[in-house]
Amino acid sequence: xxxxRWIAVGAALVIGAITSASATAAxxxxxxxxxxxxxxGVTTGLPGFSQPxxxxxxxxLDVDTCRAVAAAVFGDAKAVEFTxxxxxxRFTALQSGEIxxxxxxxxxxxxxxxxxxxxFTGVNYYDGQGFLVSKELGVSDAKDLDGATVCIQSxxxxxxxxxxxxxxxxxxxxxxxxxxSEQTVQGFSSGRCDVLTSDRSQLAALRSKLPDPNSxxxxxxxxxxxxxxxxxxxxxxxxxxxxxxxxxVQINAEELGVTSANVDDMKKSDNPSVKRLLGTDGDMGxxxxxxADFGYHIIKQxxxxxxxxxRNVGPGTxxxxxxxxxxxxxxxxxxxxxxVR
Amino acid sequence: MNSQQxxxxxxxxxxxxxxxxxxxxxxxxxLAAVFWAGWVLIDNTLAxxxxxxxxxxxxFLDQSAGFGIIMHLIPYDATMSYGRTFWxxxxxxxxxxxxxxxxxxxxxxxxxxxxxxxNWLVARLALVYIEVIRNIPLLLQIFFWYFAVLRNLPxxxxxxxxxGLAFLNNRGLYLPDPVAQEGAGALFAxxxxxxxxxxxxxxxxxxxxRATGRIFPTFRVGLAILVLVPALGYLATGAPIAWDxxxxxxxxxxxxxxxxxxxxxxxxxxxxxxxxxxAEIVRSGILSVSKGQTEASKALGLPNGLTxxxxxxxxxxxxxxxxxxxxxxxxxxxxxxxxxIGYPDLVAVFMGTTLNQTGQAVEVVxxxxxxxxxxxxxxSLLMNLYNRAVAIKER
Numbered sequence: 236x237x238x239x240r241w242i243a244v245g246a247a248l249v250i251g252a253i254t255s256a257s258a259t260a261a262x263x264x265x266x267x268x269x270x271x272x273x274x275x276g277v278t279t280g281l282p283g284f285s286q287p288x289x290x291x292x293x294x295x296l297d298v299d300t301c302r303a304v305a306a307a308v309f310g311d312a313k314a315v316e317f318t319x320x321x322x323x324x325r326f327t328a329l330q331s332g333e334i335x336x337x338x339x340x341x342x343x344x345x346x347x348x349x350x351x352x353x354x355f356t357g358v359n360y361y362d363g364q365g366f367l368v369s370k371e372l373g374v375s376d377a378k379d380l381d382g383a384t385v386c387i388q389s390x391x392x393x394x395x396x397x398x399x400x401x402x403x404x405x406x407x408x409x410x411x412x413x414x415x416s417e418q419t420v421q422g423f424s425s426g427r428c429d430v431l432t433s434d435r436s437q438l439a440a441l442r443s444k445l446p447d448p449n450s451x452x453x454x455x456x457x458x459x460x461x462x463x464x465x466x467x468x469x470x471x472x473x474x475x476x477x478x479x480x481x482x483x484v485q486i487n488a489e490e491l492g493v494t495s496a497n498v499d500d501m502k503k504s505d506n507p508s509v510k511r512l513l514g515t516d517g518d519m520g521x522x523x524x525x526x527a528d529f530g531y532h533i534i535k536q537x538x539x540x541x542x543x544x545x546r547n548v549g550p551g552t553x554x555x556x557x558x559x560x561x562x563x564x565x566x567x568x569x570x571x572x573x574x575v576r
Numbered sequence: 577m578n579s580q581q582x583x584x585x586x587x588x589x590x591x592x593x594x595x596x597x598x599x600x601x602x603x604x605x606x607l608a609a610v611f612w613a614g615w616v617l618i619d620n621t622l623a624x625x626x627x628x629x630x631x632x633x634x635x636f637l638d639q640s641a642g643f644g645i646i647m648h649l650i651p652y653d654a655t656m657s658y659g660r661t662f663w664x665x666x667x668x669x670x671x672x673x674x675x676x677x678x679x680x681x682x683x684x685x686x687x688x689x690x691x692x693x694x695n696w697l698v699a700r701l702a703l704v705y706i707e708v709i710r711n712i713p714l715l716l717q718i719f720f721w722y723f724a725v726l727r728n729l730p731x732x733x734x735x736x737x738x739x740g741l742a743f744l745n746n747r748g749l750y751l752p753d754p755v756a757q758e759g760a761g762a763l764f765a766x767x768x769x770x771x772x773x774x775x776x777x778x779x780x781x782x783x784x785x786r787a788t789g790r791i792f793p794t795f796r797v798g799l800a801i802l803v804l805v806p807a808l809g810y811l812a813t814g815a816p817i818a819w820d821x822x823x824x825x826x827x828x829x830x831x832x833x834x835x836x837x838x839x840x841x842x843x844x845x846x847x848x849x850x851x852x853x854x855a856e857i858v859r860s861g862i863l864s865v866s867k868g869q870t871e872a873s874k875a876l877g878l879p880n881g882l883t884x885x886x887x888x889x890x891x892x893x894x895x896x897x898x899x900x901x902x903x904x905x906x907x908x909x910x911x912x913x914x915x916x917i918g919y920p921d922l923v924a925v926f927m928g929t930t931l932n933q934t935g936q937a938v939e940v941v942x943x944x945x946x947x948x949x950x951x952x953x954x955x956s957l958l959m960n961l962y963n964r965a966v967a968i969k970e971r
Contacts, residue, residue: 323932330630330937351935352630372827382826384747389924390932394643398654401644409828410644411838412929413918422918425727426746427837429827469629 263467263474264308264524267335272314275301276334279319279415282440283548283556284340284360293317296547297338300359300465303481303537304336307529312536321414322390326351329468336478337466340437342392347466356479358464359540360548361560361569363457364396365435367442370450372429377456381406386419386428388412396459397432420444423451434461436548436556443553477523484530486572487512488539490563495538498531511575519575530575540570621938636934637662643929645920647836658930665925666947672842672921673908673951679847680907681900684854689884691859702855710852715913717849722841722917729837732828741821749835750822759816766809773805774798838919842911850907857899861892893966901959905952912948922947 267273277285277297285295298317305315318334329337330352341347342362343355368374377400387394389412401408411428413419420441423431431441431451438453445451465482467475488494491509493501501509510516514528521527537543544561548554562568591597625632637659644654649667652660690702709717727746730736735745743750781792810817822832865888873883914921915928922944931940 323928326932326935327937330628346933347935350631352625352628380827382828382830384828389928394929395933398642398644402654408644410646411918412646412920412924414915414928418918421723425723426731427727470627 263335263471264477267308271309272316273301273305273308273336274318274334275304275315276318276320276325276328276337276339277301278339279321279417281340281416281437282443283436283552283554284440285317285319285338294547296360296543297340297465299537299543299547300338300482301336303485303533303543304465304478306532306536307477307481307484307525310526310529310532312532322388323414325390326353326466329353329466332468335467335474340434340463341466342434343462343464344392352469353466354469354475356465356467356475357482358462359482360436360463362434362436362461362463364393364432364459364461365438365457366454367423367431367433367438367451368429368454369423370452374454377454377458378404378406380408380430382408383430384409384411384428385430385432386411386413386422387432388416388419389414391433392459392461393433400458416441417444434463436554439548439554439556473524477525480523480575481533482540483572484512484533484575485537485540485543486563486570487575488530488534489541489570490565490572493534493539494542495535498534502531508575517576625938630935632936632939634939636936636939639934641930641933643933645925646918647839647920658934661930662922662926662943665920665922668919668925669908669911669914669921669923669947670951672839672846672911672914672919675843676846676850676907676911677904679843680850680854680903683847683851684903685858687851687855688858688862691855692862706852706855709848710856714845714849714910715916718841718845718913718917721845722837726837726841732824735824735829741819743822743829745829746837747828748837749840750829751833751835752819752821753831753833755818755820757816757818759813762813763806763809763816766813767806770801770805770809774801777801836919838914838917841917842914842919846907846910849910850903853903853906854900857896857903858892861894861896862888864895865891890966894963894968897959897963897966901956901963904955904959908951908955909948 261269275298277293277295280286281295283295285293285297287293301315301317302312306312308314318328320328320334320337320339322339325337325339325341326347328334337353338359340360341355343358347353348355366377366380368380374380380401381404385397385408387397387410394410394412397408397410409428411422413422416433416437419431419433422428423441424445431438433441435453435457442448442451442453465478467478469475487508491506491512493509493512498513502513502515504510507516511519513531513534514520514526518527520529523529526532538546541563544558546552548556550557558566558568560569562570564571622632638657640655641658641661642654643661645652645661645664647668648664649671650660650663652664687702687705690698691706693699693702729744729746732745732747735743735750737743741752777798778794781794785791820831822829822834869887869891870883873887878886911921912923915924918924927940927944931937934940
């Protein structure tokens with residue numbers, strides 16, 4: 236009797252818990268405003284893109300993308316908290332609502348865009364997959380890699396590209412799959428694998444983590460297109476638009492020559508494009524559900540796209556990556572944003 | 577209660593005062609609540625995933641996987657389906673669990689007996705081993721074997737080699753692979769025959785001993801049969817097995833059998849760790865056998881080894897089996913730590929890469945959990961059957 240009674244009580248509790256847990260549907264923007272910060276998913280540590288420094292401050296291109304979103308929403312680039320995620324965890328974290336925006340070196344593909352319930356908001360870095368090999372192997376081209384052992388991070392598009400590439404060339408390889416990029420570097424530097432494959436920007440970052448960066452070279456081959464960009468949940472177009480246009484504003488700002496240094500002067504500019512960008516004219520902010528001067532806050536606190544690039548991954552940084560494809564369309568690259576009007 | 581009050585109606589207490597009826601009603605209600613809760617959960621999940629545009633269903637299992645897996649017991653390449661990756665991962669999990677259970681059992685029994693040895697040094701060494709190993713987290717031990725030990729082996733070009741046949745380096749242990757030639761079938765049949773012969777011999781020897789009391793040296797004769805018959809058969813069938821010896825080509829050794837360091841590290845760590853627990857279980861089992869049994873056996877003139885084998889262990893097994901089962905289950909479930917060092921088990925391959933490439937988290941996680949549940953229940957079933965065989969028979 237006592238046993239059955241307890242079962243009944245337990246069942247009642249379960250039922251109560253389920254019925255009371257029916258969530259109220261608020262928009263992402265409302266939720267963010269209520270909690271006072273943007274929750275942003277980043278890597279567990281990748282120099283140049285998202286990496287905590289010794290004081291625990293996150294820096295990097297992907298991190299700045301998140302800070303720009305926070306600056307747009309709150310007028311405060313510091314109103315953002317970071318959730319470090321492995322490649323395997325990232326989509327689930329976004330789908331479940333644990334984070335508001337995923338800015339984590341994520342390649343835009345059809346499958347991810349269409350079947351995961353997610354939307355890519357743009358491209359903040361155009362990348363391609365490459366190979367990092369030890370100099371002493373004497374390999375100068377990827378076609379000499381037949382039979383190689385390859386370290387790779389699990390849950391990435393690179394895992395698929397690698398198999399495609401070797402199959403297309405009729406070559407064999409042995410994949411060693413690790414959870415984090417740190418483990419792949421460790422595997423590479425300890426000699427478990429001959430080759431480390433990843434996006435070329437990541438290779439530059441990972442190479443800088445090696446005990447002796449000069450002992451390894453990045454092969455010239457680029458075997459895939461890897462457009463990397465922020466991701467949001469599907470179904471909330473307001474939030475989708477905000478994240479999308481934050482990046483567009485940064486690209487437009489670079490095109491218009493607006494930088495964090497001159498943005499206060501530019502506020503007085505007569506150029507109508509600049510006026511719309513910084514919110515001194517038109518009501519661009521209101522259309523997105525933001526303050527009129529959201530563009531000003533982004534540029535003032537985070538900077539335009541070029542500043543963000545140079546600061547984190549550009550020449551002179553440990554990654555030392557030329558702009559290349561990521562230069563503005565007007566400078567021979569493919570960075571292009573629709574106009575703010 | 578009822579005895580104090582006069583029963584008004586001959587039909588007994590009212591249904592809602594009848595404990596049996598009430599028990600049934602409550603149980604039915606509880607069961608209905610459980611089913612309802614389960615249905616709500618599933619329905620809610622599906623509806624929410626639908627509304628968020630996340631695709632559902634098991635159709636993805638037929639799509640081509642497109643990624644490579646380092647170790648597969650069944651043929652696999654990147655053109656095969658996601659469903660195939662499930663089986664590749666599952667077999668890898670079963671392989672390391674099986675190897676681990678065998679090694680942990682042998683080592684655990686040896687240690688458990690050593691722990692009770694009258695030899696001070698042996699007993700203390702076993703004690704130190706058990707206390708050290710079982711008090712360090714398993715994940716750390718896996719890392720230790722993988723990163724600290726196996727990673728420090730020489731590179732492929734400086735491999736340690738044994739007679740030009742076996743090679744050891746930080747990419748694995750490379751062994752010659754037997755390749756069946758013409759006549760291998762006959763050799764296999766001969767080997768099978770030898771095994772059958774030994775089994776028959778053992779049955780005969782036992783019967784004879786029971787009838788006449790004379791002991792036949794089954795072990796030595798059996799061993800001789802198992803070694804000599806296949807060896808002679810090998811020569812008689814014209815050496816029908818060729819050896820595929822691994823050789824260094826390009827970056828790595830190719831050909832032959834490969835034991836990858838990921839498997840080795842996981843196997844060693846799981847076996848050593850679980851053996852420490854099994855040793856304590858074996859010790860408690862042996863101690864549970866009354867001392868009078870040992871003394872009686874000694875009084876009959878049985879030597880130590882036979883006392884242990886024929887008197888103590890069979891009785892200790894009754895105490896050992898149930899907790900031993902749960903150690904086997906632990907080992908199997910712990911094998912999912914493989915993902916930390918890149919061994920392609922079910923969790924790493926299917927719940928890792930496949931889940932990520934397809935995004936079908938709910939389906940993949942459900943399948944993986946169902947698999948571990950099935951493996952555990954299957955091991956429990958086997959051990960329960962064995963337990964029934966060795967348990968005290970009520971006569």
